[in-house]
Amino acid sequence: MTANSTSDAGNARPLRVREFFLARQPILDRSQALVAYELLFRNAAVGPANITNDLSATASVIAHASQLGMEKVIGNVLGYVNVDAAVLMSDIFQFLPREQVVLEIVETMKVTPEILARIEQLVQEGFRFALDDVITDSEDVQKLLPLVEIIKFDLRDMPLSALLKLTPRFRSANKKLLAEKVENQEQFDTCLELGFDYFQGYYFAKPVILSGKKLSPSQLAIMQLMTLITSDADTSEVERAIKNDVSLCFNLLRLVNTPAVGVRRRIDSVNQALLLLGRNQLQRWLQIMLYAEPCKKGQSMTPLLTLAATRGKLLELIAQQYDPHNRSIADTAFTVGIMSLMDTLFSIPMAEILEQVAVVDAVSDALLHRRGDFGDMLRLAEHMERIEEAGQMLDDLVERFRLSSEDLYKLQVSAFEWSDNVARNVH
Structure with missing residues (x-):
C-alpha cells in the first residue's frame, strides 16, 4: 500500500x-x-x-x-x-x-x-x-x-x-x-x-527433545496426582496426595483463589477445593501448574504458559458452542489444548508423556495425530496463531465447527483475557 x-x-x-x-x-x-x-x-x-x-x-x-x-x-x-x-x-x-x-x-x-x-x-x-x-x-x-x-x-x-x-x-x-x-x-x-x-x-x-530427560520431582508429583484423578481414585486418596507435597498444596490453594477460577468465596483447605472445584476443574489447575512450575525457578516461561492456557480455553469454548449440552466434551477439549505443548515444556516426546498420564483415546489421537473432533479444534487454534500461513484450511475448520468469524473473535478475546489473568496470577 x-x-x-x-x-x-x-x-x-x-x-x-x-x-x-x-x-x-x-x-x-x-x-x-x-x-x-x-x-x-x-x-x-x-x-x-x-x-x-x-x-x-x-x-x-x-x-x-x-x-x-x-x-x-x-x-x-x-x-x-x-x-x-x-x-x-x-x-x-x-x-x-x-x-x-x-x-x-x-x-x-x-x-x-x-x-x-x-x-x-x-x-x-x-x-x-x-x-x-x-x-x-x-x-x-x-x-x-x-x-x-x-x-x-x-x-x-x-x-x-x-x-x-x-x-x-x-x-x-x-x-x-x-x-x-x-x-x-x-x-x-x-x-x-x-x-x-x-x-x-x-x-x-517448538519441542526440543532431550534424550534421557526426566521430569522434576514437583512435575512428577503433579502428573501422579493427575493420574489419580483420571483413574477415579477415592477423594481421601487425592486429598492425601496433595497434602503430602507442601509446595503443591500451597500453590494449588493460591491458584484456586485467583479471579480466573471464579469462585465467590475464599477456599482455605484442600478438602474445600476438591468439593467446590470438582475433579475436572482440579485437573485443569494441575495442568496449568505444570506450566507455572518453571516460573518459580526464575525462568520466565510465561509465553508457553499463556499460549497453552489460551489454547485450552479456546478449545473449551469452541466445544461448548459446538455441543452446548455436553459439558464433558468441553472439559476434554480444554485438556487437549493445554496438553498440546507439554512436549515443549518437558523436552520429552508426546508419546512418552501419554505413557505417564492416562488419557482417553480421543485425546491421544488429537495430541499425537491431530485426528478427530479434538484434533480439528487443535488445528484450528494452531492455524489462528499463524494466521498469515493458514490459507484455506482455516476457513474449512471454522466452517466445520459452524462458527462465524464473529463467533471466533468473541471466543478468542474471552480465551485471551482468561489466559492473561491466569499467567498474571501464577508468579
Whole structure:
C-alpha cells in the first residue's frame, strides 16, 4: 500500500467484526519474557488470499479492538499494530491507548513529506513507531530512522550476510532490534549474539527433545496426582496426595483463589477445593501448574504458559458452542489444548508423556495425530496463531465447527483475557 492509494481509512466503510479473523503473536525479550503481542488481521469476507497486513480498510477493526478494551486482547503488555499511509493520515488514533501500542510502519509505504510530518506529530503526541521488514538502509529508511524506536527484520527474507551488515548500523543509531519469524532455537541464538532485543515467532513453542530427560520431582508429583484423578481414585486418596507435597498444596490453594477460577468465596483447605472445584476443574489447575512450575525457578516461561492456557480455553469454548449440552466434551477439549505443548515444556516426546498420564483415546489421537473432533479444534487454534500461513484450511475448520468469524473473535478475546489473568496470577 502506498501513499498514492485512493483509499482513505478515515472514510473507509466500517468493517464489522464478522468480516475478519484476529491473531496475536507473542514478542519476547532477551530473557524470554513476554513483552508484547503483534495484532494481525485477516479479512474473512474476501477469502483466504487477502491477508490485511496493509490495514487501510481495517482501521475500523483497530477502533473496534480499542473500544472493546485493548487490555482484553493484549493484557498488560504492548500491542504492535501495522499502519499504512491511509491509516496514518486517518483519525483512528483517538481510539488507541498511546501508552500501550507500537505502530508498525509497513515496508511498502512511500515516505512523503506529508507522511513524515504526520509521524512526527504522532511521536510528539506520545505514539511509538517500529519500522517493519527492513531489508536495506535505503533513503526512505534513513528519513524515518529519527522517528522510530524499533527496527524489525523478517528472518525469512533476510540472508545472514545482510543481517550481519545491517544490524551494527541500526544498533549504533540506538535503535532496538526485533527479529520476526524466528522459528527455531538456532535462529534465536544467532539473533541473540547479534544483539537483538526482541523476538517474534513460535521458536519457544517448538519441542526440543532431550534424550534421557526426566521430569522434576514437583512435575512428577503433579502428573501422579493427575493420574489419580483420571483413574477415579477415592477423594481421601487425592486429598492425601496433595497434602503430602507442601509446595503443591500451597500453590494449588493460591491458584484456586485467583479471579480466573471464579469462585465467590475464599477456599482455605484442600478438602474445600476438591468439593467446590470438582475433579475436572482440579485437573485443569494441575495442568496449568505444570506450566507455572518453571516460573518459580526464575525462568520466565510465561509465553508457553499463556499460549497453552489460551489454547485450552479456546478449545473449551469452541466445544461448548459446538455441543452446548455436553459439558464433558468441553472439559476434554480444554485438556487437549493445554496438553498440546507439554512436549515443549518437558523436552520429552508426546508419546512418552501419554505413557505417564492416562488419557482417553480421543485425546491421544488429537495430541499425537491431530485426528478427530479434538484434533480439528487443535488445528484450528494452531492455524489462528499463524494466521498469515493458514490459507484455506482455516476457513474449512471454522466452517466445520459452524462458527462465524464473529463467533471466533468473541471466543478468542474471552480465551485471551482468561489466559492473561491466569499467567498474571501464577508468579
